Amino acid sequence: MGNSEKLRADQLQIIRSGKEVLSGISFCVDSGEVYALLGGNGAGKSTTLLSFLGFLPPSGGSIYIKGVEVRSNIKAARRAIAYLPESASLYEHLDAYENLRYFLQLAEMPFDKHRIEATLDRVLLASDSRTQRLQNYSKGMRQKVAIALAILRDTEILLLDEPTSGLDPSAIDEFHNLVRDLADSGKTVLMVTHDVYGACQVADRLGLLRAGKLVGEFTAPAGQRIETEAVHRAFSSRHAK
Amino acid sequence: MNIASALIREARFVSYDRVFLGWLLVVFLFAAAAIGSGLAETQHQNETIQHLVEADQRDRASEYSKQGDWGSAAYYSFHFTYDPPSDFAYAAMGQRDAVPWKHRLRMLALEGQIYEHDAGNPELALIGRFDFAFFVSFVVPLVLIFLLHDTQASERVAGRFDLLVATTGTDGFLWWTRVFLRSGGIIVATILPLIFAGSLNDTSFSTLISAIGYVIVYLVFWTIVCIWFSSWRRSAPVILSALIGVWVLLGTIVPAGGRVFIDRIVPVPSGSEILLTQREAVNDAWDLPVETTMTAFFERHAEWKGYTKTGDGFDWAWFYAFQQVGDQETERLSVAYSKGRRERDRLAGLLSLASPPALLERSLQRLAQTDSAASLVYETEVRQFHLALRKFYYPRLFREEPFNVETFTKLPQFSPAS
Ligand SMILES: Nc1ncnc2c1ncn2[C@@H]1O[C@H](COP(=O)(O)OP(=O)(O)OP(=O)(O)O)[C@@H](O)[C@H]1O
Numbered sequence: 001m002g003n004s005e006k007l008r009a010d011q012l013q014i015i016r017s018g019k020e021v022l023s024g025i026s027f028c029v030d031s032g033e034v035y036a037l038l039g040g041n042g043a044g045k046s047t048t049l050l051s052f053l054g055f056l057p058p059s060g061g062s063i064y065i066k067g068v069e070v071r072s073n074i075k076a077a078r079r080a081i082a083y084l085p086e087s088a089s090l091y092e093h094l095d096a097y098e099n100l101r102y103f104l105q106l107a108e109m110p111f112d113k114h115r116i117e118a119t120l121d122r123v124l125l126a127s128d129s130r131t132q133r134l135q136n137y138s139k140g141m142r143q144k145v146a147i148a149l150a151i152l153r154d155t156e157i158l159l160l161d162e163p164t165s166g167l168d169p170s171a172i173d174e175f176h177n178l179v180r181d182l183a184d185s186g187k188t189v190l191m192v193t194h195d196v197y198g199a200c201q202v203a204d205r206l207g208l209l210r211a212g213k214l215v216g217e218f219t220a221p222a223g224q225r226i227e228t229e230a231v232h233r234a235f236s237s238r239h240a241k
Numbered sequence: 242m243n244i245a246s247a248l249i250r251e252a253r254f255v256s257y258d259r260v261f262l263g264w265l266l267v268v269f270l271f272a273a274a275a276i277g278s279g280l281a282e283t284q285h286q287n288e289t290i291q292h293l294v295e296a297d298q299r300d301r302a303s304e305y306s307k308q309g310d311w312g313s314a315a316y317y318s319f320h321f322t323y324d325p326p327s328d329f330a331y332a333a334m335g336q337r338d339a340v341p342w343k344h345r346l347r348m349l350a351l352e353g354q355i356y357e358h359d360a361g362n363p364e365l366a367l368i369g370r371f372d373f374a375f376f377v378s379f380v381v382p383l384v385l386i387f388l389l390h391d392t393q394a395s396e397r398v399a400g401r402f403d404l405l406v407a408t409t410g411t412d413g414f415l416w417w418t419r420v421f422l423r424s425g426g427i428i429v430a431t432i433l434p435l436i437f438a439g440s441l442n443d444t445s446f447s448t449l450i451s452a453i454g455y456v457i458v459y460l461v462f463w464t465i466v467c468i469w470f471s472s473w474r475r476s477a478p479v480i481l482s483a484l485i486g487v488w489v490l491l492g493t494i495v496p497a498g499g500r501v502f503i504d505r506i507v508p509v510p511s512g513s514e515i516l517l518t519q520r521e522a523v524n525d526a527w528d529l530p531v532e533t534t535m536t537a538f539f540e541r542h543a544e545w546k547g548y549t550k551t552g553d554g555f556d557w558a559w560f561y562a563f564q565q566v567g568d569q570e571t572e573r574l575s576v577a578y579s580k581g582r583r584e585r586d587r588l589a590g591l592l593s594l595a596s597p598p599a600l601l602e603r604s605l606q607r608l609a610q611t612d613s614a615a616s617l618v619y620e621t622e623v624r625q626f627h628l629a630l631r632k633f634y635y636p637r638l639f640r641e642e643p644f645n646v647e648t649f650t651k652l653p654q655f656s657p658a659s
């Protein structure tokens with residue numbers, strides 16, 4: 001708790017198209033923390049991120065960003081968040097720079113060429129492809145540009161929906177280092193993933209979501225990582241049920 | 242949010258959109274072509290008028306020099322009347338395609354001469370001319386619909402919608418800027434040729450400004466309709482179909498259905514009916530007793546009551562009297578015709594309030610003086626001129642004044658009001 005708490009869901013209930021998708025989940029993420037949300041398809045992970053962005057009004061419970069109820073000031077909430085959508089597709093007819101410029105301007109941020117180059121280096125996007133249109137990119141290359149955008153937004157909070165999907169192993173490793181660095185510099189990261197091993201590597205805490213319910217939470221012991229085996233067991237046993 | 246920087250951002254974004262730039266060019270070229278064809282047509286009409294005005298005096302003078310009496314001079318001479326195209330007619334040809342804008346009048350019965358060309362240009366009357374008014378009223382909205390309907394749907398399909406909204410922070414503003422930049426581009430591409438043609442042709446400033454104002458208001462109306470539908474959480478084809486449905490309803494079903502309805506509740510005698518009635522009346526007069534004709538004539542012209550036909554041969558005064566009686570006999574039909582047209586026009590005006598495309602077209606035609614009212618004004622001018630001709634000839638025919646070519650300097654001259 002305290003003023004370091006950036007994200008909080010309190011008995012959050014979401015109904016989409018008449019169906020209860022989240023049934024009263026509660027968790028919170030502090031600044032400098034990486035929280036991984038794990039769960040099978042349709043468990044409600046993306047829905048959780050969307051509700052933090054104010055896209056889905058809760059039917060019960062509440063959601064807070066930096067201690068403020070999201071729906072009471074949606075714009076402020078969104079301004080504090082960099083969001084990486086699940087199927088992140090930027091504009092196909094623009095190159096990496098043009099895409100970044102457009103989305104940064106949308107967030108009313110300056111276009112800083114040096115920062116952009118450094119960030120694209122960090123996500124390992126080959127420099128010769130940066131001036132090519134995204135229609136000539138592979139899935140992983142597109143994902144790298146989208147990740148770069150989320151980082152360039154330089155917000156306090158990052159909501160990442162399956163950020164490593166499509167990335168090759170070395171890019172995944174580098175991404176995990178990146179996320180750790182961000183958290184260590186004080187950012188708050190809530191990421192959704194299917195990758196149990198990766199989640200355990202990077203997360204301070206991990207929530208297991210199943211059919212709209214938070215069925216387990218794991219916290220890394222001080223100075224250590226979360227134990228993969230335990231999460232794996234919990235994940236598969238819950239599924240086997 | 243800073244509006245200026247948002248506009249710059251979106252303008253830059255739009256400038257990468259080749260499909261949009263292509264449409265911009267197409268709209269500009271079509272607007273220019275529509276105006277170009279209107280200019281060619283008005284120039285042709287002006288040349289025709291100038292040519293006939295020049296020939297008018299000369300032909301009449303040469304005819305008079307061959308004649309030795311008032312009756313044959315009146316019979317063989319023509320008088321050119323015309324309704325010159327206004328300084329904005331090139332943008333909206335309107336009724337000029339349907340009803341005559343020139344008549345070469347003779348002293349004969351008038352009604353037949355007026356309705357002789359009533360059929361106008363049947364094909365044009367059916368489909369309408371591809372003029373600027375038509376282009377803006379019916380075609381440009383389709384382009385807007387096509388360009389704007391998927392403003393939001395396409396972003397949803399591409400999975401960018403949430404990212405865009407989350408990044409700007411607000412819901413509506415981004416879409417309004419995007420849509421208004423695009424529709425603003427289309428509006429500029431539409432009116433640029435108009436401004437160009439207007440300044441080349443010395444179109445009056447107030448007319449041009451009004452026309453531009455109407456076009457902007459009209460296209461903004463469609464833009465708002467498009468925004469409204471495009472924010473619907475449906476797939477692009479569904480939104481497109483709905484918008485096209487609105488276009489069909491407002492642009493064709495309401496005006497066409499309304500016209501059928503108006504034509505049914507306000508019957509108007511046909512021009513050919515008037516023409517036939519008048520021709521029959523004149524033809525029959527040859528075989529009627531002279532007194533029958535003259536009595537009918539004196540009802541209108543008591544001042545010539547003392548006149549009696551001399552001899553049993555042909556008599557010009559009697560001839561022109563039965564021409565006028567021919568007009569008198571069709572008067573009821575002719576009045577009904579004008580009244581009916583006025584009433585239909587009034588109802589069409591009311592109806593156009595329910596059909597923005599029809600309303601814009603009518604408004605532009607009113608500015609261009611090519612609407613029904615303008616054509617009725619010309620018809621009135623023609624009637625007044627013909628009446629003046631009769632006033633010139635009747636005293637000379639009925640008083641049997643000696644023929645004198647010099648007198649023709651006093652002949653009434655037609656000059657159009659506009
Ligand atoms: N747009 C929508 N309208 C209505 N219901 C939806 C919508 N999107 C998702 N749902 C429902 O909400 C539930 C949770 O979906 P969500 O996208 O949050 O799952 P997820 O955990 O992100 O799954 P995945 O791993 O496949 O991405 C699903 O059962 C789905 O049927």
Ligand SMILES: [Mg+2]
Nearest residue numbers: 045046047086
């Ligand atoms: Mg998901």
